[in-house]
Amino acid sequence: MTASPLLRTIEAHEFDAWARMVTTTYGQDWREGALRSARSVIEPARTMAACDGQDIVGGVSVYGRTLTVPGAFTPVAGITLVAVLPTHRRRGILTAMMRKQLTELYESGGEPIAALNAAEATIYGRFGYAIASHLAELHGDKRDMALRPDVDLGSGTIRLLDRDQARPLLEKVHDTARGQTVGWVDRAEKYWDARLHDAEHVRDGATALRFAVHTEPGGEATGYALYRSKGPTVRIVELAATSRQAYATLWRYLIDLDAHDHLTYEGAVDEPLPHLLLNPRAARTTPVDNLWVRLVDVARALSARRYATPLDVVLDVEDTFCPWNAGRYHLHADGETVTCARTRDRADLRLSAAELGAAYLGGPTLAALAAAGRVQELRPGALAAASVAFRGEREPFHVSGGAFPAF
Numbered sequence: 001m002t003a004s005p006l007l008r009t010i011e012a013h014e015f016d017a018w019a020r021m022v023t024t025t026y027g028q029d030w031r032e033g034a035l036r037s038a039r040s041v042i043e044p045a046r047t048m049a050a051c052d053g054q055d056i057v058g059g060v061s062v063y064g065r066t067l068t069v070p071g072a073f074t075p076v077a078g079i080t081l082v083a084v085l086p087t088h089r090r091r092g093i094l095t096a097m098m099r100k101q102l103t104e105l106y107e108s109g110g111e112p113i114a115a116l117n118a119a120e121a122t123i124y125g126r127f128g129y130a131i132a133s134h135l136a137e138l139h140g141d142k143r144d145m146a147l148r149p150d151v152d153l154g155s156g157t158i159r160l161l162d163r164d165q166a167r168p169l170l171e172k173v174h175d176t177a178r179g180q181t182v183g184w185v186d187r188a189e190k191y192w193d194a195r196l197h198d199a200e201h202v203r204d205g206a207t208a209l210r211f212a213v214h215t216e217p218g219g220e221a222t223g224y225a226l227y228r229s230k231g232p233t234v235r236i237v238e239l240a241a242t243s244r245q246a247y248a249t250l251w252r253y254l255i256d257l258d259a260h261d262h263l264t265y266e267g268a269v270d271e272p273l274p275h276l277l278l279n280p281r282a283a284r285t286t287p288v289d290n291l292w293v294r295l296v297d298v299a300r301a302l303s304a305r306r307y308a309t310p311l312d313v314v315l316d317v318e319d320t321f322c323p324w325n326a327g328r329y330h331l332h333a334d335g336e337t338v339t340c341a342r343t344r345d346r347a348d349l350r351l352s353a354a355e356l357g358a359a360y361l362g363g364p365t366l367a368a369l370a371a372a373g374r375v376q377e378l379r380p381g382a383l384a385a386a387s388v389a390f391r392g393e394r395e396p397f398h399v400s401g402g403a404f405p406a407f
Contacts, residue, residue, distance in 0.1 A: 005058070005093050006051040007100050012044050014056070021056050025083035038081060041190045041406060048101065050084065050093045058084035058093045060101060063405040064111065066186040068178050070362045070392045071306025071336075076185070077105055077296070078405020079116035098127045102322055105296045112300035113360065115293050117402045124292055128321045130358035132293035133183050133396035136285035138265040138273070142234075144282040145255045147248065151276050154245025156216045156223075158253045163196055166211035169221035170240075177240040182361050183291060183396035185405065195238075195400070195407040206230035209237065212253055214246040222246040225253070229260055236265040238399055248276055268397035291398050293357040298325045301360065302340040307333040308362075311389035313382055316347035317356065325353050333389065348382035351375040362392020 010018050019038065023029065042061055050058030060082045067076035079101070084093045105111060115132070118124050161169075171192060178184035187195065198209045206228040214223035223246030226237040234257055241247035251273055254263060267273065269287050274280040295301040298317055311333040319325035330343040349366070355374050358364045367387040369375045377383040400407040 005091070005096055007048055007097060008051065010044050010047050010049045010056075010059070014049070015039055015042065015044070017056050018047065018049055018059055021059060021085060022081050022083045025085055038194075038406065041194055042081075047081075048097055050088075050097060052088065057088040058097060060097050062101065062105075062114075065405050067113070067115065068182050068184045069305040069360070070182055070308070072304060073179075073186075074113065074301075074304040075111040076405075077111040077114040078185070079114050080405055082116070082119075094123075095127075099321070102127070102294070102296055106322065106324060110296070112295070112297045112304055113293055113357075114296055115291050115404070117404050118289065118292050121289060124294075125354065126321070127294065128319060128352070128354050128357065129292040129294040130354040131289045131291075131364065132358055132361045133290040133363050133398060134269050134287045135266050135290040135397055135401055136269050136271055136287050138263075138267050138271065138283055138285050140255075140263045140265075140283045142255050142257075142261055142263055144279050146278045147252055147255070147276050148278055151248050151252075152245055153249045153252065154216075154243070156214050156246055156249055158249065159213050159215060161211045161213055163198075163209070163211060166213055166224065167192065167196065169213050169215075170211070170224050170226075173221050173224055173240050173242060176242045180242070181397065181399070182392050182394065183398040185398070187407070191407055195403075203228065204230070206235060212250065214241065214250055223250050225250045227254065229257075232259075232261045234260045234263040236263060239265065239267070240399065244272070247272065251276060266401040269395045290401070291361070291396070291404060293360050295325065295353045295357050295360065296322070298329060298353060298356065299340045299342070302329070302331055302356070303338050305360065306336065306338060307389040308391050308393075309385070309389045310334045311386060313386050314343060314345050314348045315356075316350040316378070317353055318351070319353040322353065346378070348377075348379040349375060349386060350378060359387075359390045361396035362390060363396045366390055 046062040048060050049056045061080050063078040065076050065078045066073050210227050212225045215221050222243050223241035225239045228235050274283050313331050315329045328343050328347050331340045355369050359366050365387045366375050398404050
């Protein structure tokens with residue numbers, strides 16, 4: 001194969017061959033249905049294959065989603081199923097795919113940002129991606145997870161429903177919750193199908209999904225928990241709540257489940273749960289990287305979100321992988337009014353597009369990145385002002401963890 005691989009979109013009938021390449025790359029056996037969720041949501045026109053003759057030896061796909069960002073929603077290109085067969089590595093295929101994908105997004109006026117979950121933390125930085133959010137892997141000893149006596153549980157109740165009964169209620173709660181949580185994405189019907197797909201091979205020896213729905217006395221659903229169990233452990237797959245009372249009541253229900261001593265959950269870094277417990281140490285958390293963000297179009301991306309405080313700053317942006325982004329930008333933000341345009345004015349901060357991606361969701365701060373030598377302050381005071389303005393009210397968090405963007 002030459003250094004310039006043939007890159008093209010796949011046809012619908014090529015999905016099986018493309019999926020076999022993906023599963024082989026990931027060290028899995030192909031079997032019909034193993035990528036059923038991908039088959040149902042994949043868009044062939046946005047799915048790339050790298051070809052060696054007639055053989056598909058690499059690929060990557062884009063799922064178009066809508067992402068909650070500080071103060072707004074914006075389209076995001078969810079990058080997924082990135083793979084190159086072990087027989088064809090170190091030939092520049094991955095770099096070529098990433099470059100073509102980002103170039104086409106920019107030239108077509110597509111999503112202004114791209115995001116992914118990284119299987120390996122050393123791969124995507126060279127393409128301008130950066131860690132923009134974390135999640136907390138939570139392990140709890142239920143025997144020591146009593147709630148504080150002053151916790152407000154409200155007057156709602158928990159009902160266990162089957163999937164068909166629960167689904168319309170889950171959809172409503174999720175749609176409300178995502179508007180309140182930076183890092184969540186919309187979930188159309190095909191993504192709900194994938195999220196609730198519960199074939200035996202996806203359970204890893206655990207039980208089928210359980211659907212616990214919190215409703216108010218008037219019948220309104222205000223929270224839910226999806227969970228399964230394996231041995232002594234309850235695995236909480238997803239939890240959403242639109243009120244603090246629903247959140248607390250769902251956790252009390254999960255903590256009180258009989259025949260299980262432990263629970264696991266992937267939650268937000270600033271998850272409220274430990275603050276509800278008499279013994280906060282009963283819920284141990286380990287932060288891990290979650291969403292990696294790449295600004296495809298700096299001006300459009302920075303204009304799409306809102307800022308915590310008024311901001312007037314000139315950014316000198318470096319971007320070797322997407323050179324169209326390089327240059328100086330005047331970012332002005334005041335409430336709902338945000339503009340970002342190229343300028344010849346003197347720069348206040350110098351940084352790369354990767355640092356802007358890291359700070360984009362309001363998680364890692366520009367000040368922390370500057371302390372690591374990744375942001376240079378050119379005008380005194382500019383760093384502090386920009387760092388505060390980019391910050392969010394809560395830590396960004398993607399509820400589906402490593403499954404983004406498939407769910």
